[in-house]
Amino acid sequence: MDTKTIRIDRIGPGRATQLAKLQVLTFKQAYFGIHSPEDIEAYCLANYTPEVAKAELASEQTVCCVGWLDSEPSGYYMVKHQGSPIDLGSTSSELKQIYVLSSAYGAGLGRALYDHALTTIRSAGHLRVRLCVSDINYGAQAFYDKLGFEKLGAGPVLEVGKDKLKSSVLALKL
Numbered sequence: 001m002d003t004k005t006i007r008i009d010r011i012g013p014g015r016a017t018q019l020a021k022l023q024v025l026t027f028k029q030a031y032f033g034i035h036s037p038e039d040i041e042a043y044c045l046a047n048y049t050p051e052v053a054k055a056e057l058a059s060e061q062t063v064c065c066v067g068w069l070d071s072e073p074s075g076y077y078m079v080k081h082q083g084s085p086i087d088l089g090s091t092s093s094e095l096k097q098i099y100v101l102s103s104a105y106g107a108g109l110g111r112a113l114y115d116h117a118l119t120t121i122r123s124a125g126h127l128r129v130r131l132c133v134s135d136i137n138y139g140a141q142a143f144y145d146k147l148g149f150e151k152l153g154a155g156p157v158l159e160v161g162k163d164k165l166k167s168s169v170l171a172l173k174l
């Protein structure tokens with residue numbers, strides 16, 4: 001089997017267009033068949049534009065990195081160094097998004113991005129990682145389960161167009 005080289009680089013506001021493209025593509029692939037095309041489109045138009053990405057990337061609390069498989073940008077993660085709505089007893093950062101192109105699933109990029117995100121969080125002096133996952137995202141739940149995350153409680157209701165999804169907050173001590 002031919003093994004591809006994984007590379008991860010941090011991006012800033014100058015790469016907002018690249019991030020928005022990756023966000024739209026990975027989101028559409030992840031939720032195809034789960035939400036209607038109209039609901040997915042509405043979500044992407046509201047959340048994944050170059051303008052929104054630029055503002056996110058300009059925030060001092062945000063660290064965003066793109067993962068490459070050989071010369072192809074194939075996934076990304078976004079960490080927010082901000083306080084938790086749930087008291088975790090130690091400073092935590094949020095793993096806000098981690099997405100890989102469907103053509104790259106299973107190639108180890110998700111794990112590589114995740115390990116990189118943990119290094120980012122530790123370097124900020126934070127002691128826990130937390131995240132929110134929708135209760136119907138069984139693939140991501142299996143991924144986080146394998147990594148040792150524990151469920152802390154119910155998260156916010158996530159809205160994708162007209163769909164309203166229950167979610168859970170998961171956390172892991174570093």
Ligand SMILES: CC(C)(COP(=O)(O)OP(=O)(O)OC[C@H]1O[C@@H](n2cnc3c(N)ncnc32)[C@H](O)[C@@H]1OP(=O)(O)O)[C@@H](O)C(=O)NCCC(=O)NCCS
Pocket residue numbers: 030097098099100101104105106107108109110111112132133134137138139140142143146
């Ligand atoms: C979740 C996601 C980031 C994993 O990325 P990936 O590149 O496929 O994961 P990897 O190849 O690095 O696999 C890492 C480990 O997780 C496991 N894993 C990944 N996806 C899994 C799934 N759907 N079910 C069970 N295990 C899974 C792998 O088997 C592997 O385990 P191993 O280390 O014991 O071999 C990717 O599937 C994705 O982008 N999903 C859609 C977006 C999404 O749901 N993001 C999270 C939103 S909260």
